[in-house]
Amino acid sequence: MSRIHTAFEKGKAFIPFITCGDPDLATTAAIVRAAVANGADLVELGIPFSDPTAEGPVIQEANMRALAGGTTTDKIFELVKDLRRDVTVPLVFMTYANVVFSYGAERFLGKCEEVGIDGIILPDVPYEEKDEFGPTCEAHGIDFISLVAPTSEDRISMIAKDAKGFLYIVSSLGVTGVRREITTDLGAIASIVRANTDIPYAIGFGVSTPEQARRIARDACGVIVGSAIMKIVAKHGAESAPFVGQYVREMKDAVLAAR
Amino acid sequence: MKAGRFGVHGGQYIPETLMNAVIELEKAYNHFKEDEAFNRELTSLFNDYAGRPSLLYFAKATTEKLGGAKIYLKREDLNHTGAHKINNVLGQALLAQKMGKTRLIAETGAGQHGVATATAAALMGMECVVFMGEEDTKRQALNVYRMRLLGAEVVPVKTGTATLKDAVSEAMREWTNRIVDTHYCLGSVMGPHPFPTIVRDFQAVISKELRAQMLEKEGRLPDAVIACVGGGSNAIGSFYHFINDESVALIGCEAGGRDVNSFETAATINTGRLGIFHGMKSYFCQDEFGQIAPVYSISAGLDYPGIGPEHAYLHDIGRAKYVPITDDEAVDAFEFLSRTEGIIPAIESAHAVAYAMKIAPKMGRDQIVAITISGRGDKDCAAIARYRGEHIDE
Numbered sequence: 001m002s003r004i005h006t007a008f009e010k011g012k013a014f015i016p017f018i019t020c021g022d023p024d025l026a027t028t029a030a031i032v033r034a035a036v037a038n039g040a041d042l043v044e045l046g047i048p049f050s051d052p053t054a055e056g057p058v059i060q061e062a063n064m065r066a067l068a069g070g071t072t073t074d075k076i077f078e079l080v081k082d083l084r085r086d087v088t089v090p091l092v093f094m095t096y097a098n099v100v101f102s103y104g105a106e107r108f109l110g111k112c113e114e115v116g117i118d119g120i121i122l123p124d125v126p127y128e129e130k131d132e133f134g135p136t137c138e139a140h141g142i143d144f145i146s147l148v149a150p151t152s153e154d155r156i157s158m159i160a161k162d163a164k165g166f167l168y169i170v171s172s173l174g175v176t177g178v179r180r181e182i183t184t185d186l187g188a189i190a191s192i193v194r195a196n197t198d199i200p201y202a203i204g205f206g207v208s209t210p211e212q213a214r215r216i217a218r219d220a221c222g223v224i225v226g227s228a229i230m231k232i233v234a235k236h237g238a239e240s241a242p243f244v245g246q247y248v249r250e251m252k253d254a255v256l257a258a259r
Numbered sequence: 260m261k262a263g264r265f266g267v268h269g270g271q272y273i274p275e276t277l278m279n280a281v282i283e284l285e286k287a288y289n290h291f292k293e294d295e296a297f298n299r300e301l302t303s304l305f306n307d308y309a310g311r312p313s314l315l316y317f318a319k320a321t322t323e324k325l326g327g328a329k330i331y332l333k334r335e336d337l338n339h340t341g342a343h344k345i346n347n348v349l350g351q352a353l354l355a356q357k358m359g360k361t362r363l364i365a366e367t368g369a370g371q372h373g374v375a376t377a378t379a380a381a382l383m384g385m386e387c388v389v390f391m392g393e394e395d396t397k398r399q400a401l402n403v404y405r406m407r408l409l410g411a412e413v414v415p416v417k418t419g420t421a422t423l424k425d426a427v428s429e430a431m432r433e434w435t436n437r438i439v440d441t442h443y444c445l446g447s448v449m450g451p452h453p454f455p456t457i458v459r460d461f462q463a464v465i466s467k468e469l470r471a472q473m474l475e476k477e478g479r480l481p482d483a484v485i486a487c488v489g490g491g492s493n494a495i496g497s498f499y500h501f502i503n504d505e506s507v508a509l510i511g512c513e514a515g516g517r518d519v520n521s522f523e524t525a526a527t528i529n530t531g532r533l534g535i536f537h538g539m540k541s542y543f544c545q546d547e548f549g550q551i552a553p554v555y556s557i558s559a560g561l562d563y564p565g566i567g568p569e570h571a572y573l574h575d576i577g578r579a580k581y582v583p584i585t586d587d588e589a590v591d592a593f594e595f596l597s598r599t600e601g602i603i604p605a606i607e608s609a610h611a612v613a614y615a616m617k618i619a620p621k622m623g624r625d626q627i628v629a630i631t632i633s634g635r636g637d638k639d640c641a642a643i644a645r646y647r648g649e650h651i652d653e
Contacts, residue, residue: 051425126273132270152278155275
C-alpha cells in the first residue's frame with residue numbers, strides 16, 4: 001500500500017497541483033516545499049505534455065513554458081529524488097498516457113517507485129483502458145488513481161469499486177480551470193462513491209477561492225486545486241514560492257473549516 | 260480482435276467525462292447502421308445531394324505521358340463541397356440528428372472537413388462550430404469564409420503549433436464542455452473508438468464504387484490503389500473493399516514535408532513510433548519523452564502527427580504500404596495533373612498523384628493504377644502560387 005491514505009488522516013485534505021518546470025525546476029522545488037510547509041497534505045506534480053487535452057488555458061500555458069524551458073521526464077525524476085530528502089507527504093504524478101507509454105511503462109513506474117512517487121493520474125486513461133498501466137503500477141506499489149466525472153452516472157460504482165489510493169471526482173464538465181460556480185450535484189456523486197469504496201475521494205476542477213473550497217469540502221475528503229496555483233506561478237515566476245505558500249495556507253484553513 | 264482495436268492499435272484513451280458519450284455513440288451507430296430507413300436516407304443524401312456515385316475516370320493523357328500502367332482517377336473532388344469529407348459528414352450528421360443532437364462541432368485542417376460539416380449543419384438545421392488552427396485559417400482563408408457563409412462559427416486555435424492537431428485537441432476540449440446537445444463530428448479515421456470504425460464505414464463507399472466501376476470498365480481489379488494519408492479517411496475508404504484482394508497493392512502517401520530526414524515532415528509511419536494520443540494507440544511523430552512533434556507539410560490536410568489506427572495495423576501486417584512524398588514532389592504533381600488532364604487536384608491528393616508518377620512508368624501497359632483524387636485544388640491555388648514565388652490576390 002502506498003502512503004496516500006496518510007494524506008487524509010488529519011482531517012480534510014488540501015491537494016495542490018503544480019506543473020513541474022514552470023518556470024524552472026528549482027522554482028518547482030521551492031513551491032512544493034512552501035506548499036507542504038503551509039499545510040498541503042498531498043502534492044500532485046504535473047509532468048508537462050505538449051498537447052494536454054484535459055487542461056484549460058492556464059495549465060496549457062504552464063505546460064508550454066515548462067517544455068520551452070527544457071523540462072524532461074528524467075529531470076523531473078531528479079526533482080522528486082531531491083524533494084524526498086525532506087518532503088514526506090504523498091507525491092502523485094499527473095500527466096498524459098503518452099509520457100508514460102513512450103518512456104516505457106515498466107521503466108517509468110520502476111523509476112517512480114525508486115524516487116518515492118505514490119500514485120499516478122492519467123486523465124486520458126479511463127476505466128476501459130486502465131489495464132494498459134494498472135498491473136505495472138501495482139507491481140511497483142504505485143496507486144493508479146481513477147477519475148469520475150459529472151457524466152459518469154452508471155459508471156461511478158464500477159469505477160469506485162476498483163479505485164486505488166484516492167478517487168478523483170471531477171467537479172464540472174469541461175477542462176481544468178477556474179470557474180465562478182460549480183453546479184454539479186457533488187453530494188449525489190459522493191454518496192454513490194461512499195457506497196462502493198472505503199478509499200478517500202477528493203474533488204477538483206474549477207476550485208479557486210477559499211469560499212468554494214469550504215463548500216466543496218463538505219462533500220469530500222479533500223479538495224484539489226491546480227489552475228489557481230499555476231496562475232500565481234504565471235504571475236510571480238521564479239519568486240512564486242511564498243505566494244503559493246500563503247495561498248495554500250488560506251485554502252487549507254478553508255478546507256478544515258468545512259462542515 | 261477486441262472491438263475498437265486494430266491489432267494493438269485503437270482503443271479509447273479519453274477523459275472519463277467523454278466515456279458515456281462515446282458509449283452512447285457506439286450504441287446508436289450499431290443500431291442505425293443496420294436500420295433500413297437510415298441507410299435509405301443516407302443513400303439518398305449521397306446520390307441526390309452530394310452527387311454520388313463519383314466518377315471513375317480513365318486518365319488517357321496521363322497514362323500516355325507516364326508511358327506505363329493505365330491510370331484511373333476516382334473523382335471524389337467532384338462531390339458536393341469538393342472533397343471526400345462530405346461522405347463521412349453526411350453519415351455522422353444524420354446519425355447525430357437521430358440521436359437528438361442539435362449541434363455539431365468539428366476540427367479542420369485544410370478546411371475541407373469544416374466546410375463539409377458546416378454544409379451538413381446548414382442542410383439539417385443544426386448549429387455548427389469549427390475549430391481550425393490559426394496558421395491554417397491563414398493558409399486557407401477562403402474556406403474560413405465558406406464556413407462562415409454556411410452559418411458556422413469558426414474558432415481559430417492559437418495553442419501549440421496552431422495547426423490540425425491543436426484543432427483536434429480544442430474540439431475534444433469543447434466536447435467535454437458540452438456533451439448533451441453536441442456531437443463531435445470527427446473528420447478522419449482517428450480518435451477514440453468508435454470514430455475510426457464509423458468514419459471508415461461512411462468512407463468505404465469510395466472503394467465500393469471503385470471496385471464495381473473498375474470491374475465494369477476493365478473486367479478486373481486494379482493492380483494498385485493509391486491515396487494520400489493524413490489521418491487517413493480517404494485512404495481507408497479507398498482501400499476497404501480491396502483489403503481481401505491480395506492482388507491489389509494498397510499504397511498510402513504520407514506528407515514528407517521538406518524531407519523525411521528533416522524535422523519538417525508529417526510522415527508518421529516513416530518517422531513516428533507507437534504512442535497514445537488523441538484517444539487512440541497508433542503511430543505518432545514524437546520526441547524521446549513522448550512529446551508530440553510539431554510536424555510540417557505544405558498540405559494543411561496532411562499536417563497531422565498521427566495516423567488512424569487501422570492504417571497502423573495494415574502497415575504492421577504488411578497489407579498496405581506507406582510512402583513519403585515531399586512538398587516539391589506534390590507541387591510538381593499538382594501542376595502535372597492540372598496541365599495534362601485539366602484536373603486541379605487538392606494538394607493533399609497531389610501526394611497520391613506524385614507516387615503514381617513514380618511507379619506507373621515502371622509498370623506494364625496492361626497494369627492498372629487507381630488514384631483517389633480526394634479533393635479539388637481550387638483552395639490551394641493561392642498557396643501553390645506563393646510556393647512558386649508568385650503572389651495572387653484571392
